[in-house]
Amino acid sequence: MEAVDDESDSLGHLVFTCGATPDALGFRVSETLGVGEGHTQLTAVWTGQDGHFRGLVEGHHLGIARTAGLNGVAIDHPVRDDASVLGVLGTGPQARMGARVACAVREFDAVCVFSPTREHRETFAEELPTKLGVPVAAHDSADA
Numbered sequence: 548m549e550a551v552d553d554e555s556d557s558l559g560h561l562v563f564t565c566g567a568t569p570d571a572l573g574f575r576v577s578e579t580l581g582v583g584e585g586h587t588q589l590t591a592v593w594t595g596q597d598g599h600f601r602g603l604v605e606g607h608h609l610g611i612a613r614t615a616g617l618n619g620v621a622i623d624h625p626v627r628d629d630a631s632v633l634g635v636l637g638t639g640p641q642a643r644m645g646a647r648v649a650c651a652v653r654e655f656d657a658v659c660v661f662s663p664t665r666e667h668r669e670t671f672a673e674e675l676p677t678k679l680g681v682p683v684a685a686h687d688s689a690d691a
Contacts (some may be wrong), residue, residue, distance in 0.1 A: 570595045577606065610645045619648035631656040636689055638662040638671040650679040658683040659691060 561579035572595050576587035588606030593599060635646050635653045646658060658681055661669040661678065665687070672685035 555588060568595060571601070575606075579664040595658055601689075607640075611640045614641055615644035615648040618645050619652045620651050622652055626653070633658045635660040636662075636672075638664075641673065646666070650681060655679075655681055657681050659686055660684070661686045661689040661691065 559578050562577050562579060564575045573591055573639050575590045575591060580586065588609075590604045590606065590609055590685065592601045592603075594601055598600035625684055630653075633646065633653075635642050635658060638660060642660070646660075650653070650658070658675065658679055660668050660683060662670050662671065662673075662685075665685075668685035668687075672683045675683045
């Protein structure tokens with residue numbers, strides 16, 4: 548299916564991905580006109596047994612949750628059993644959700660965060676301790 552970008556008159560496409568299991572069926576749709584604000588994907592899901600609609604999720608939020616979920620599952624495998632500090636590189640939505648999932652799956656004594664932007668790392672360190680349940684320290688180097 549073709550779509551037109553009003554600003555540039557360029558043609559793009561809507562891309563549909565469909566899938567089904569005995570428990571669920573659904574589709575994802577996105578467009579190829581660009582990235583950034585206003586460009587996203589939608590995912591819709593129905594039950595596989597009776598076809599009842601279960602939900603519609605905007606792609607940006609689903610991508611953050613999907614990535615954090617994978618990190619949560621994977622964190623126990625490569626991490627030493629005695630690891631007590633979680634290091635976070637970045638302070639955006641992926642980093643915030645990733646830290647929350649990591650602290651939900653594993654017990655840490657503290658979190659260290661680095662962002663090249665001082666204000667971002669300090670805001671992260673101020674806002675996240677209540678959500679993570681551990682102290683968060685901002686660092687001005689990823690080596691800290």
